[in-house]
Amino acid sequence: MERTEKFIEELKRNDVEVYLTSRSSLNEDLNEFFKKQGIKRVFVRPRGLVNQLSPDIEFTEKFDEDVDAGLSEADFGIAYSGGLVELAESPSDKLPSLLPDIHIALLKESNILDDFDVLFENIPHPLPDITFIVGPSKTADIEKILVKGAHGPRRVIVFIVR
Amino acid sequence: MRVLLFPTCLVDHIKPKIGFDTVKLLEHFGVEVEVPEKPSCCGQIAFNVGYWKDAKEMARAWLDVYDVPGFDYIVAPSGSCVHMIRENYEILFKDEPKTLERVHRIKSKLYEIVEFLTKVLKVKEIPSTFSGKVTYHASCHYLRGLGVKREPKEFLKNLKNADFIPMDLEETCCGFGGLFSIKFPDLSYNMTKRKAESIKNTHADFVTSSDLSCLMNIGGVLSRLGLKIKPVHIVEILAEGLEDEKD
Amino acid sequence: MKKINFYENARKILSNPTVVEAVQKATMHALEKRRQTIARIPDFEELRDKARTAKEEILRDFDGYLEKFKENARKNGFVIHEAGDAREAREIILQIFKERNVKLAVSSKSMTQEEIEINPFLEAHGIKKYETDLGEFIIQIAHQKPSHITAPAIHLTRREIARLFNEKLGMEYTEEPEELTKFARNYLRKKYFEADAGMSGANFLIADTGSFVVVENEGNARMSTTLPPLHVAVTGIEKLIPSIKDLPVFLKILAPSSTGQHQTVYTNIFSQASKDHEVHIVLIENGRRRMLNDPVLREALMCIRCGGCSNVCPIFQLVGGHAYGSVYSGPIGIIWTYAIFGPDVAKELPFASTLCGACYEICPVRINIPRILLELRRRVIERTGGKLEEKALVGLWSQLMTKPVLNKLGFHLASKIQGIFKKDDKLTHLPFVFSNWTKWKDIEPFPGKSFRELWKERKNS
Numbered sequence: 015m016e017r018t019e020k021f022i023e024e025l026k027r028n029d030v031e032v033y034l035t036s037r038s039s040l041n042e043d044l045n046e047f048f049k050k051q052g053i054k055r056v057f058v059r060p061r062g063l064v065n066q067l068s069p070d071i072e073f074t075e076k077f078d079e080d081v082d083a084g085l086s087e088a089d090f091g092i093a094y095s096g097g098l099v100e101l102a103e104s105p106s107d108k109l110p111s112l113l114p115d116i117h118i119a120l121l122k123e124s125n126i127l128d129d130f131d132v133l134f135e136n137i138p139h140p141l142p143d144i145t146f147i148v149g150p151s152k153t154a155d156i157e158k159i160l161v162k163g164a165h166g167p168r169r170v171i172v173f174i175v176r
Numbered sequence: 177m178r179v180l181l182f183p184t185c186l187v188d189h190i191k192p193k194i195g196f197d198t199v200k201l202l203e204h205f206g207v208e209v210e211v212p213e214k215p216s217c218c219g220q221i222a223f224n225v226g227y228w229k230d231a232k233e234m235a236r237a238w239l240d241v242y243d244v245p246g247f248d249y250i251v252a253p254s255g256s257c258v259h260m261i262r263e264n265y266e267i268l269f270k271d272e273p274k275t276l277e278r279v280h281r282i283k284s285k286l287y288e289i290v291e292f293l294t295k296v297l298k299v300k301e302i303p304s305t306f307s308g309k310v311t312y313h314a315s316c317h318y319l320r321g322l323g324v325k326r327e328p329k330e331f332l333k334n335l336k337n338a339d340f341i342p343m344d345l346e347e348t349c350c351g352f353g354g355l356f357s358i359k360f361p362d363l364s365y366n367m368t369k370r371k372a373e374s375i376k377n378t379h380a381d382f383v384t385s386s387d388l389s390c391l392m393n394i395g396g397v398l399s400r401l402g403l404k405i406k407p408v409h410i411v412e413i414l415a416e417g418l419e420d421e422k423d
Numbered sequence: 424m425k426k427i428n429f430y431e432n433a434r435k436i437l438s439n440p441t442v443v444e445a446v447q448k449a450t451m452h453a454l455e456k457r458r459q460t461i462a463r464i465p466d467f468e469e470l471r472d473k474a475r476t477a478k479e480e481i482l483r484d485f486d487g488y489l490e491k492f493k494e495n496a497r498k499n500g501f502v503i504h505e506a507g508d509a510r511e512a513r514e515i516i517l518q519i520f521k522e523r524n525v526k527l528a529v530s531s532k533s534m535t536q537e538e539i540e541i542n543p544f545l546e547a548h549g550i551k552k553y554e555t556d557l558g559e560f561i562i563q564i565a566h567q568k569p570s571h572i573t574a575p576a577i578h579l580t581r582r583e584i585a586r587l588f589n590e591k592l593g594m595e596y597t598e599e600p601e602e603l604t605k606f607a608r609n610y611l612r613k614k615y616f617e618a619d620a621g622m623s624g625a626n627f628l629i630a631d632t633g634s635f636v637v638v639e640n641e642g643n644a645r646m647s648t649t650l651p652p653l654h655v656a657v658t659g660i661e662k663l664i665p666s667i668k669d670l671p672v673f674l675k676i677l678a679p680s681s682t683g684q685h686q687t688v689y690t691n692i693f694s695q696a697s698k699d700h701e702v703h704i705v706l707i708e709n710g711r712r713r714m715l716n717d718p719v720l721r722e723a724l725m726c727i728r729c730g731g732c733s734n735v736c737p738i739f740q741l742v743g744g745h746a747y748g749s750v751y752s753g754p755i756g757i758i759w760t761y762a763i764f765g766p767d768v769a770k771e772l773p774f775a776s777t778l779c780g781a782c783y784e785i786c787p788v789r790i791n792i793p794r795i796l797l798e799l800r801r802r803v804i805e806r807t808g809g810k811l812e813e814k815a816l817v818g819l820w821s822q823l824m825t826k827p828v829l830n831k832l833g834f835h836l837a838s839k840i841q842g843i844f845k846k847d848d849k850l851t852h853l854p855f856v857f858s859n860w861t862k863w864k865d866i867e868p869f870p871g872k873s874f875r876e877l878w879k880e881r882k883n884s
C-alpha cells in the first residue's frame with residue numbers, strides 16, 4: 015500500500031527501526047526480537063495488541079532499573095511525518111514509550127493515516143492527551159552535535175501489523 | 177518614449193559615470209532621456225533611522241521634481257531608492273490624501289533600470305560585451321523589497337565574454353544599512369568583511385550590484401583589506417561595450 | 424530593567440571569535456537544514472498563508488477566542504490563572520506551589536518563564552527548580568542566559584561545558600557530547616521522580632478544545648509534565664489558535680522554520696487533568712494587550728517563536744542572542760523587548776538592524792518585521808529627539824537635497840577640502856561622525872562636479 019510505504023520511508027528517515035509482520039506471526043517475531051536483542055524485562059502498557067501476546071520473557075506494568083525496553087501499541091501512524099500517535103487517558107499511559115532506553119511500538123497497518131488532518135477529524139471528544147513520537151529522543155545542544163537518547167528512548171522500533 | 181532619469185543622490189554626487197551609463201543604456205534602446213536640474217534624494221537615509229520629518233521634506237521635494245507632465249516613465253539606477261518611493265512614501269504620507277494621490281500616480285511610472293529594461297522594454301539580452309570575471313551582490317531592497325532576483329544575473333550571464341561567478345552569500349546583507357554603518361561601525365564592518373570573503377572566494381575581478389550604496393560599502397572594505405576586486409555598478413558593466421549613440 | 428546597551432554588548436561578543444564562530448555555525452546549519460526540509464514540503468508557501476490567516480483570525484476577535492479557550496480548558500479540568508504582569512505571575516505560581524507544599528520542580532524550556540524571571544524568585548522562596556532541556560540545564564548551572572531561542576547554550580564550547588559539569592556537578596572530566604548528555608540525563612532522571620511539580624510553557628493554546636501544545640526533541644517536557652503530580656504551564660496569551668483543525672498547519676511550519684527539522688521528535692497535546700494529576704495554566708498578559716491595541720505592534724503577536732528570523736539575521740549570525748540583552752533576541756525579539764519592557768529599556772534596539780528584510784522573507788507567519796522596526800525607530804526619535812550628531816547629519820543632508828543653491832555650494836566645498844583626508848586617492852581618515860566610516864572602510868573622493876552639472880555641460884556643448 016502506498017500509504018504504508020510512505021510511512022515506512024519517513025520512519026526510516028527518523029531513525030526508527032521498522033519490522034513488518036502479521037497478526038499471526040507477531041507473537042513469534044516479537045519473541046525472536048527480544049531474544050536477539052537480549053531483552054528480558056519489558057515495561058508494557060497493557061492494552062490492545064499487547065494484551066494478546068504470549069511472551070517468552072517477563073512483562074511488567076511497573077518501571078524499574080531492570081527494565082530493558084518499553085512496549086505499547088500506538089493508536090495511529092502518520093504517513094506525512096513518520097510519526098506515531100499515542101492517546102493517553104492518564105499520565106501513566108505515556109510512560110512505556112518514554113522511560114526505557116528502547117521503545118517498541120506495535121501498530122496496525124489499518125491505523126496508518128495519511129496526515130494529521132485525518133487524525134483530528136477521527137479523534138473522539140473529549141480529547142485524550144495526544145503524543146506524536148517522531149523517532150528517538152535527541153538533542154544537539156552541545157556544539158550542534160547530535161546525541162540520541164537525550165532524556166527519552168535511544169531507540170524506537172515499530173512492528174507494523176498487517 | 178520619454179524617460180525622466182532619477183540619478184539618485186549618491187550617483188549624482190559621488191559617481192556621475194553611473195548616471196551617464198544609465199542614459200547610454202536607455203538611449204541604446206531608443207528611449208529619450210531627460211535629467212532634472214534640481215538635486216533630489218528619495219529621503220530613505222532619514223526615513224530609515226526614524227527622522228520622518230526630514231524624510232517627508234525630502235520626499236516632498238522629490239515629488240515636486242518628478243511629478244511633472246511630459247514623461248512616460250521615471251527610471252533610477254538603484255533598487256533601494258525605487259523601493260523607498262514605491263513602498264514607503266505611502267507610509268510617510270498616510271495622513272495626506274492629496275500627496276498620496278501624487279504618490280500613486282508616480283508609483284506606476286517608476287522603475288529601477290534593469291526592471292525597466294526587462295519589464296517595460298522587454299529586453300531579453302544586452303547586445304554587449306564585457307571582459308572579466310564578475311560576481312553579483314543582490315542588494316536587500318532590490319531583492320527582497322522589489323522582488324528582483326533573476327533578471328540582473330541573466331543579463332550578466334548573457335554578456336559576451338563576461339564570466340559570471342555567483343558568490344555563496346549573494347543574498348546576505350553587506351552590512352551597509354544607511355546610518356547603521358555609522359551608528360554601529362564594528363558590526364557593519366564585520367558583516368561587510370564576511371561579504372568580502374565570499375566575494376574573494378569567487379576569484380572575480382569585479383563585484384557588481386544594482387545599488388551604489390552597497391558597492392561603496394563593499395568597495396570600502398575591499399580597498400581597506402587591500403583586495404584588488406573592483407566594485408562596479410551593473411549599468412557600468414551593461415553599458416561598457418555598447419556603442420555610444422551620441423558620438 | 425536598565426537600558427539595554429546593544430552595541431556595547433555586541434562589541435564585547437565580537438571580540439570573542441569562538442562565540443562568533445559558534446553562532447555562525449549554528450545559524451547557518453539550521454538554515455541549510457531548513458532549505459533541505461522545505462524542498463520536501465511542496466505546499467510550504469500555502470501552509471504559511473494558512474497559518475497567517477489563522478493568526479489573523481485570532482487578532483480579529485482576540486477576546487472572543489481567549490474566552491473560548493478558557494471555557495473549554497476549564498471543561499478539560501484545567502485550572503486557569505490570569506496574570507496581568509510578571510510580578511502577578513510569579514505570585515500566582517508561588518501560591519500554587521505553597522498550597523501543595525512544592526519544594527522541588529522540574530521544567531521544560533519556556534521563554535515565558537524566562538520573561539517573568541521565575542527561577543530566582545522561586546529560589547528565594549526556598550523552591551528549587553531544575554531546567555531540564557539540556558541547553559537550558561547547562562545555562563542554568565553556568566548562571567547565564569540563553570543565547571539562542573532553540574539552541575540556548577550555543578555560545579559555549581564542549582570544553583567549557585565539560586569544565587562546568589566537572590566543577591559544579593562533580594562529573595569526571597570528559598569533552599564527549601555523548602557522555603555529557605548521558606550524565607545530564609541520569610542527573611535529571613532522579614529529579615523528575617523526586618519533583619513535586621513539573622512546569623512547561625506552551626507553543627499553542629487551542630481555543631475550540633481548550634487544549635495546549637508543547638513541542639520538544641529531548642523528551643524532557645514529556646518527563647516534566649508526566650511524572651510529577653502537578654503540571655503548571657506558563658504561557659503568553661498570544662499563543663492562541665482557533666481550532667485543533669489548524670494545528671496541523673502550524674506543526675508543519677514550526678519545526679522546519681526553527682531547527683530545520685521536518686517535525687520535532689515529540690508533540691504533546693494536553694487536554695486532560697485529574698485529582699492525581701492537576702494541570703494549571705498561568706496565562707500571562709504582561710504588555711500583550713498593549714501590543715494588541717497598537718496598530719503596528721499587534722502583528723508581532725502572531726509570532727510562533729520559531730527563531731527563524733534570528734537564524735537568518737546577518738547581525739544575529741555575528742553576535743547571537745546575548746547582544747540583545749533580553750530573553751527575546753533577534754529581529755522579532757527587538758519588537759517584543761520594546762513592547763514588553765518599554766521604550767526606555769529598548770531604545771537602542773530598533774536600530775540594530777539593516778532592514779535587509781531577510782527576517783520578513785523567512786518568517787513562517789509573514790510578520791513584516793522591518794516595517795515594525797521602522798515605526799519603532801520613528802517613535803524613539805520622536806521621544807528622544809535623536810542623537811545630536813546624527814540629527815545634525817540628517818538635517819544637513821535634507822538641506823543639501825532640497826535647496827539647490829546649498830547643494831551646489833556644499834558639494835563644491837566638500838570636493839575642495841577633502842584633499843587633507845586623502846591617501847592613495849582614497850579618503851581614509853574622515854573627521855566627525857564620518858570617522859566611524861573610515862575606521863574600517865575607505866571611500867572614493869567626491870568628484871568636482873555633480874552628474875547634473877556634467878549633464879548640462881554635455882548638452883550645451
Ligand code: SF4
Pocket residue numbers: 680725726727728729730731732733755782785786787788789790
Ligand atoms: S517573527 Fe516569525 S520568524 Fe521570527 S520567531 Fe516569530 S514566527 Fe519565527
